[in-house]
Structures are given as C-alpha cells and as structure tokens.
Amino acid sequence: MVEALGRKLILVGQEVHDFASLLVSAFWSSLTPPFRLRETLQQLSFVAWESAPVVLLSVSFAAAVTIMEASFHMKIVVQNDSLVPGFAALLILRELGVVVTALLVTSRVGAGYAAEVGSMQITEQVEALKMLGIHPIRYLLVPRLYASILGLMILTVVANMVCIYVAMLVSQWSLGYSSGSFLMAMRAFVGLQDLLFSVIKAGVFGAVIPIYSIFFGLRCRAGAEGVGLATTSAVVATSVTIIILDFILSYIFSFFY
Amino acid sequence: MLRGLRGIVEDIGGGVVFMGQVLSVALFKPCSFRSISEQIVKVTEQSWLTTAVAGFFVGAIMTVQFSLQIQQFGALGYLGGLATSGTIREVGPLLIAFMLSGKVGAFTSAELGTMRVTEQIDAIRCLGANPIQEIILPRWLGIVCSSFFLLAVGLMMSIGGGLLMGMFFSGISMQEYVRHIPTIVTSFSILSGLFKCLVFAMVLASICTYKGYTATGGARGVGRAVVNTAVATMVAIVIADWVTSVFSDVALRIVLGD
Numbered sequence: 001m002v003e004a005l006g007r008k009l010i011l012v013g014q015e016v017h018d019f020a021s022l023l024v025s026a027f028w029s030s031l032t033p034p035f036r037l038r039e040t041l042q043q044l045s046f047v048a049w050e051s052a053p054v055v056l057l058s059v060s061f062a063a064a065v066t067i068m069e070a071s072f073h074m075k076i077v078v079q080n081d082s083l084v085p086g087f088a089a090l091l092i093l094r095e096l097g098v099v100v101t102a103l104l105v106t107s108r109v110g111a112g113y114a115a116e117v118g119s120m121q122i123t124e125q126v127e128a129l130k131m132l133g134i135h136p137i138r139y140l141l142v143p144r145l146y147a148s149i150l151g152l153m154i155l156t157v158v159a160n161m162v163c164i165y166v167a168m169l170v171s172q173w174s175l176g177y178s179s180g181s182f183l184m185a186m187r188a189f190v191g192l193q194d195l196l197f198s199v200i201k202a203g204v205f206g207a208v209i210p211i212y213s214i215f216f217g218l219r220c221r222a223g224a225e226g227v228g229l230a231t232t233s234a235v236v237a238t239s240v241t242i243i244i245l246d247f248i249l250s251y252i253f254s255f256f257y
Numbered sequence: 258m259l260r261g262l263r264g265i266v267e268d269i270g271g272g273v274v275f276m277g278q279v280l281s282v283a284l285f286k287p288c289s290f291r292s293i294s295e296q297i298v299k300v301t302e303q304s305w306l307t308t309a310v311a312g313f314f315v316g317a318i319m320t321v322q323f324s325l326q327i328q329q330f331g332a333l334g335y336l337g338g339l340a341t342s343g344t345i346r347e348v349g350p351l352l353i354a355f356m357l358s359g360k361v362g363a364f365t366s367a368e369l370g371t372m373r374v375t376e377q378i379d380a381i382r383c384l385g386a387n388p389i390q391e392i393i394l395p396r397w398l399g400i401v402c403s404s405f406f407l408l409a410v411g412l413m414m415s416i417g418g419g420l421l422m423g424m425f426f427s428g429i430s431m432q433e434y435v436r437h438i439p440t441i442v443t444s445f446s447i448l449s450g451l452f453k454c455l456v457f458a459m460v461l462a463s464i465c466t467y468k469g470y471t472a473t474g475g476a477r478g479v480g481r482a483v484v485n486t487a488v489a490t491m492v493a494i495v496i497a498d499w500v501t502s503v504f505s506d507v508a509l510r511i512v513l514g515d
Binding site: 062066068073087090104107111115228231236240246247251254 | 314477487
C-alpha cells in the first residue's frame with residue numbers, strides 16, 4: 001500500500017520535473033539566438049493561414065447562436081432586446097471569439113504537432129538530432145512556440161472581426177436592427193481594452209498549445225498506439241488548461257475594466 | 258480550393274452512406290446488449306473527470322463574465338438565473354462537447370483506425386461476421402449514451418461552478434443566487450439544452466466512427482484520421498449548435514402559439 005503510493009508519488013514527481021525542465025529550457029532557448037526565422041514563418045503559415053477557413057466558419061456560426069440566445073434572455077429579463085448588440089459584442093470579444101478559436105486551433109495544430117513530434121520520437125529522429133549536437137527543444141519547440149503565439153493572436157483579431165460582422169448581419173435579418181444602430185449600441189459597451197485583453201489571452205493560449213503537444217510528443221513510446229495516445233493526451237490536457245487559464249485571466253482582467 | 262471542396266462533399270456523402278449502413282444493421286441485426294454496455298462503461302470511465310472539470314470551469318467563467326455586465330445595470334439579483342440559463346442553453350453544451358470530442362473522438366478514431374490499418378477489420382469479415390455489427394454499432398450506441406450522460410453531468414457541474422463563483426467573486430449569497438434560477442430557466446430551456454447534448458453526442462459518435470473506419474495508409478493514416486476527426490467534429494458541433502438553436506426557437510414559438 002505505502003510502497004505503491006510512494007512509487008506513484010515518484011512517478012508524478014518525475015513528470016513534474018520533466019515538465020518543469022522543458023519549460024525552463026523552452027524559456028531560455030526562446031530568448032537566445034539562433035532564431036530560425038524561415039521555419040517560424042512556415043509554422044506561422046500552418047497555424048494561422050491554414051487554420052483560418054475552419055476557424056472563421058465555426059466562429060461565425062457561434063456568433064449567430066450567441067446573438068439569438070442573447071435576444072432570448074433579454075426578452076425574458078428586461079422585456080425588450082434593445083441592449084442585445086452591446087451584450088452580444090461584449091460576450092464575443094471577451095470570451096467566445098478567443099476561446100472557440102483557441103480550442104479549434106488546439107484540435108488542429110496541437111494534435112498535428114503531437115503526432116509529428118511523436119512519430120519523430122519513435123523513429124529515433126529526436127535521438128539523431130541530439131547526436132548531431134542539436135538541442136531538440138530549441139530545434140522543435142521554439143519556432144512552433146513563436147508561430148503559435150503570433151498566429152493565434154492574429155487569428156483571434158480576425159475571428160473577433162468576423163464574429164461581430166456576422167452578429168451584425170443576424171441582428172439585421174432576424175431582430176431588425178440596422179447596422180448603424182448595432183454599432184452605436186456596441187460602442188456603448190465595448191472598448192479597445194476588450195480587444196487588447198482578448199489578444200493577451202490568445203497569446204497565453206498560443207503558448208500553451210505547442211508546449212503541451214511537444215511535451216507529450218517527446219514522451220511518446222512504442223508504436224502507432226503510442227502516437228495516438230500522445231495526441232489524445234496533448235489535446236485533452238491543452239483544452240482543459242485553456243479553460244482553466246481562461247477563468248484565471250478573466251478573473252484578473254475583471255479588475256481592470 | 259476546388260479539391261478541398263470536393264473532399265468535403267465526398268466526406269459528407271460517405272458519412273451519410275455509412276450511417277445508413279449502421280442504421281440498417283441496428284434495425285435488422287442488432288448487436289448484443291452486453292457489448293453496448295461495455296462501451297458505455299469504457300467511455301464514461303475514461304472521460305468523466307475531464308467533463309466534470311470542464312463543466313465546473315465553464316460555469317465559473319460564465320458567472321464572472323455575466324456579473325461584470327450585470328453590475329452595470331445594478332441587477333445583480335438576476336445573476337444566478339442569467340448565468341445558469343446562458344450556460345445550460347448555449348455555452349455549456351458547446352464547450353463541454355468540445356472537450357469530449359478531443360477525448361472520446363480522438364481515442365475512438367485512433368482505435369478503429371489502428372484496427373483498419375492492421376487489417377483486423379478485414380479479419381472480422383473473413384470470419385463471416387459483419388464488422389459494422391460487431392465493432393461499429395456497439396461503439397456508436399455506447400458513445401451516444403455515455404456522451405449524453407456525461408454532457409448532462411457537465412451541465413450540472415456548471416451550475417455548481419457558477420454558484421461557487423457567484424458567492425466568492427460577485428459576493429451574493431447562495432439563496433440570492435438560486436432564487437432567480439427557476440424564474441429564468443424554464444423547463445423548456447433545460448429540454449433544449451439536453452436536446453443539444455443529444456445532437457452533439459450523435460454528431461460526435463458518427464464522425465469518429467466513420468473517420469476511424471475509413472482510415473487508410475498505415476500509421477501516418479491513423480494520425481491523419483485522428484486530426485481530421487477532431488477538426489470535423491468541432492466544425493460539425495458548431496454548425497449543429499446553430500441548427501438546434503434555430504430549431505428550438507421555432508419549437509418554442511409553436512408551443513407558445515405566436
């Protein structure tokens with residue numbers, strides 16, 4: 001009983017140590033040259049440009065639902081829905097745009113990175129890198145880290161824009177606001193700091209995605225099943241962490257409004 | 258661009274044909290109850306913790322955001338009702354289903370894809386059994402049942418998370434928070450939330466079994482199938498969210514009769 005508990009504790013301790021050392025070496029090597037600019041730009045294209053159609057399609061549907069639901073609630077509580085544009089824009093800018101974008105990018109980019117690094121690990125390409133004197137964290141993680149942070153920030157701004165545009169369209173068609181009155185009502189509720197905070201959130205989430213994916217990818221063991229397991233654990237861990245971090249950041253930002 | 262579009266159309270068509278096969282097997286050659294319940298236990302055991310944590314934090318986030326907005330109107334008493342209603346009807350099912358699709362969807366399509374590329378599915382067919390009846394149907398039904406259950410549990414957890422945040426962040430008492438929940442959250446809202454959960458569970462189960470069953474091309478193919486499953490499930494869930502919202506809006510109008 002005690003022995004089993006101790007063994008488990010040692011395993012957990014080892015994992016924490018592994019993760020912490022990955023974080024430290026990622027931090028150190030992301031601040032010191034050489035920076036692989038070309039690789040970073042390629043990854044940026046993978047993160048931002050190739051994810052854009054999927055992300056924008058999904059967030060525009062999410063925005064349409066949000067504005068319909070907002071009008072439903074407003075009609076119950078205050079009997080009219082004249083504040084709907086403001087409320088919906090606030091919800092989109094503060095929560096929906098950035099979280100939905102980050103979760104979609106997690107499932108696409110995070111799963112891709114974990115599978116890629118996992119197959120590199122089991123075909124001993126990571127060992128080959130080490131043998132050539134190349135630090136795998138610097139070589140694999142740093143370009144992906146920068147690309148993912150930057151790409152998610154860009155995607156979030158574009159997604160917020162598309163979201164608000166779609167919300168405007170829906171409110172014009174089904175609720176009967178002109179676009180001018182939508183923008184007026186929105187202006188009373190949201191400010192530049194909302195967009196700023198959502199971009200900060202996107203940067204934090206963007207850092208989480210490659211760190212977890214590469215952590216799980218480098219620990220990948222034995223065969224095709226190992227790669228599948230690494231991918232699944234990376235996506236789940238990233239998604240849960242994003243939700244928890246979103247809560248913490250919302251809490252912190254709530255003191256600055 | 259055109260090739261991508263063609264791929265999407267092919268996927269949709271293939272998926273519909275595949276679901277037709279599953280349905281006909283379900284009607285004429287049903288699988289044993291035991292194999293379904295095995296799948297239910299497996300899926301629930303794997304992912305109840307993830308769903309519960311996700312649900313709890315989704316509720317907490319919604320309460321924090323709603324209280325910031327409601328404070329401007331001085332209507333903090335409505336916080337409990339509004340946050341709970343918003344979570345149950347819309348944000349809760351969506352975000353928890355995202356979590357679940359990462360966990361259950363990826364696992365199932367990896368498992369079925371590995372079976373496909375290591376020719377285990379062909380082996381089942383060689384033995385004279387129907388692979389859809391033996392491995393797909395129990396998984397599909399098992400995932401639908403357990404995902405529906407897990408999403409409902411996640412929604413309950415979200416109410417708890419919202420309540421806790423209402424007490425600690427917004428500083429309103431428990432009674433105050435709970436008081437307005439029944440006035441705003443009608444039974445229709447709960448039904449439409451549960452309906453969404455059911456639809457998402459079916460979307461999730463269909464896409465991951467289809468993508469896993471049709472995986473080709475070795476270990477890389479399995480990896481590709483897993484990533485495609487995750488992306489396709491999320492997009493389909495968001496679209497299904499919109500469709501069910503419109504549907505329940507129309508249903509509400511018919512019920513109220515205007």
